[in-house]
Amino acid sequence: MLGLLVFLTGLPVVAAHADTDDDLLVELTSVTPTVLDASSELVITGRVTNRSGQQVSDLAAHLWRDATPITTIDALNAAQTGPQDSGEAMQSSQAVQVLGDDGSLQPGASADFTVRADLSPDAAEQLWLSQPGACYQIGVQIFSAQQAVGGASTLAPFPGDDQSEVGTVALLSATPTLLPLDSQTAEVPVFADDSLSDELSGRLDRLLTLAEQDDVWVVIDPLLYDEVTALAEPHSIREEDGTVSEPDSAGSATAQAWLDRVDALISSGRLTRTLYGSLDAGSVVTAGRSDLIGRAAGLPAGHALAGLPLAVVPYGGRLDEATAASLGQVSADYVFAADLGAGRVRYQTSGLDVLSIDAASAPGMQSDPVASLGASLARQLIGSHQGMPAIEIVSTDEQVNLALSDQSWLSRRPITELAAASGTPGDPSWPTDEQPVDAALVDAIDQSAPGLDSWTELTTDPNETPTASPQPDSVDAATAVLAGTWSQSWGRDTDAQVAWLNAAGQAAIELVGPDAVEVRASDWVTTSSEDNLLPVTVVNKTDAKLTVRVHFDSDNPLRIRVDDSELVTVDPGESATVRVSPIAQGNGTVAMRAQVVTSGGHPVGMPVSFSATSTEAGRVAWIIIVASGVVLLGATAYRVRSMMRRKGREDEG
Missing domain, CATH: 1.20.5 (Single alpha-helices involved in coiled-coils or other helix-helix interfaces)
Incomplete structure (x- = not known):
């Protein structure tokens, strides 16, 4: 298990007035320093929460460490799958803190702690964390009445004078905020909120600063690029009550400056693009929707990033054989994955070059930032010593802050050099566990996808635009909504993903609703197949310009039938009349129905029934x-x- 290592089942545990061993949640909030040395003080902060229904008493947090040096990948893996039993809790006064009110925590209550210890050789209570080139487990242990009842740990490297090599990949992505459907039909781009402006002044600014360093590889989400492009223009915000704000240029200057910096990287040879929306490739393949990979892999020829290589960083670094095959079909140039077998930096499969990354740094593995950073630093130290330099993915605040800090023991090398020096590519060992997929998300997307595709057809005139995109440099809005919903930037939070789908797809729901378009047809009398052009009226009740045709069904097509009308464009709030020619083969009256459909044949609005009478009296x-x-x-x-x-x-x- 990468991330927080909880001792609740690994150490001898006696529940103190609690029903189960996991009634205490122990979290680390900071470890200082992140890299150990012999001249500083180790300070660990965190929080303990009583999740039981009873008071827990006599609680104290003790700084804990395991002085067994970790010097191999195997030992590092063992430490990450569960804590060792050989560690000890510190007893000095500064290493212990009583928790809560005199050591008691009520049900649902939390208490913060800070414990510390001297790392110097002449400390009164020695930590014994001093072997250069080794890593150690450090953390806290929680006691109640002298019994261990919980704890948490992370890893910390002690490089000493050793030097380690690392490859760094800056991943520029963010959760989507641009509403593609609203933006396509409105006069200015429409955003769900203004959080992207904050990101561009904070995390994304620092990530781009890292990306501008010569030895850093860069992967950017084209959806983020498109959203920043939209933010650089006058734009609006959809308020919580559904109203849209007046257009303004708040954040536009910052957005344009950020774009200019990205554009300057295009010629560097270090900038690549990922799947549109940072699509969660593993999930869509498991859900049987690998077609979305094809949609998210392509960019219109006029897009600023269209000529860049395609790079994919799977969620959690997990790559299975089926996902690799799907990525091979779209000719991904680079894939970054973890845990594909020991001893290799580079693998080849399905025509793909797969580079091994530090799993703790992968997207989706930062639920516990302290443990993730500790694991990444440990992997960089030990891996480099064993001839397997780590490749780290940097995307979070904590990761980029550490990457931009002075780490004199780390030497950054381009990932292309690390791959070239790694020797013969290996064959991956595929994971055997099944990729988790939330059925609620799959159902929501399956229900929305037809309406979104209908929306694209409704708002696109194929006679004017040679592609499915409303502009030659933009991805079609339906793909943007679907890829943004299945983006791994949501951290596989199904509730958040479905909420975004509902918000971003609201315009499509309204546009393909039963009252969006009305068709009017009165009863007909036709005397032959040659002497009639009969009228049908289409009324557009939406705020968007629609391109539609009218489709006809006949109860007796051998007597009377009507071919579909030509495509007609109807302005918002207006109507248009199309004339069709019934084909009559005999006398009599036939029940018929007229239905407005998109250019692709998807029905819109409600059908209308009428009768057609054929007479050959003349x-x-x-x-x-x-x-x-x-x-x-x-x-x-x-x-x-x-x-x-x-x-x-x-x-x-």
């Missing part, structure tokens, strides 16, 4: 007239001929 009458004429002419000719014969006999007589 044609029958004409046949009768012609037939009567033929009879008359025949009778007249017979009379003329009879009279001529009679006259001939009289002349002979």
Whole structure:
């Protein structure tokens, strides 16, 4: 288990007035310094929460350490899967803090702690964490009435004078905030909130500062690039009550400056793009929606990032064989994954180059920042010593702050050099556990996807635009919503993802609703298949310009049928009339239905029923007239001929 190592089951535990061993939640909030040395003080802060239904008494937090040096990858892996039993709790006064009110915590209550110890060789109570090139487990242990009842630990490196090599990948991504559907139909881009402005002044600014260092590889989400591009223009915010604010340029200058810095990196050879929206490739493949990888992998030719290599960092660094095959189908240039087997920096599979990364640094592994950073630093130290330099992914506040700090024991090298020096690529060992997928998210996306695709067809005139995109440099809005919803930047928080889907897809829900479009058709009388052009009216009740056609169903198409109308564009709040030509094959009345559909055939609005009557009276009458004429002419000719014969006999007589 990467991240927080909780002792609740690993150490001898006696529950103090508690029902279960996990009634106490112990969290580390900071460890200073993150890299041990022999001349500083170790300070650990954290919090203990009583999750039981009863008071817990006589509680104290003790600084804890395991002085066993960790010097190999195997030992490091063992430490990350569970705490060792050989550690000891410190007893000096500064290393112990009584918790809560005189050591008691009520149900649901929390208490913060700070414990410390001297790392110097002449300290009164020795930590014995001093072997250069080794890592150690450090943390706290919680006691109640002299019994250990919980604890938490992390890893800390002690490099000494040793030097280690590391490869760094700066991942520029953020949770989506631009509402693609609203923005396409509004005069200015519309955002769900203004959080992107804060990110550009904080985390994303520092990440870009790291990315501008020569030895750092950079992966950017094209969706983030598009959102910052939109923010650089006058834009609006959709308020909580659904209203849209007046356009303004708040944050636009910061956004443009950030974009200019990214654009300057395009020619560096270090900038790559990831799947649109940082799509969670593993989840979509497990859910049977690998088609979304194809949609998220491509960019329109006019997009600023279209010419960049495609790089993918799976959620949690986890890559399975099926996901690798899907990424191979879109020709990903780089894939960064963890735990594919020991002893290799580089692997090859499905035509992919896969580079091994530190799993603790991967997206989605930062639920406990203290433990994640400790694990990453430990991996960098031990891996480099064993000929496996670590490649770290940097995306969070804590990661970028550490990466920008002075780490004299680390030497950063480009990942291309690390890969080239790693020797023959290995064959990956695939994980055997199944990728988790929340059925609620899959159901929500499956229900929304047809409406989103219908929205794209409704708002796009194929006669004017050669692609599915409203602009030659932008991804179609439906793909933006779906990829943004299944983005790994949400940390697989299904509630947050479904909430975003509902917010971002609201315009599509309204546009394809039963009252969005109305079709009007009255009963028809048609006399032939050639002499009628009958009217049908389409009324657009939305605020968007729509491109539609009218489709007809007949209860008896052998008697009367009507082909679909041509596409017609209807302005917001306006109506348009199309004329169609019924094809009648016989007399009679036939029940019919008219339905407005998109260019792709998706129905919109409610169908309307009417009847069509076919009569060939005109044609029958004409046949009768012609037939009567033929009879008359025949009778007249017979009379003329009879009279001529009679006259001939009289002349002979």
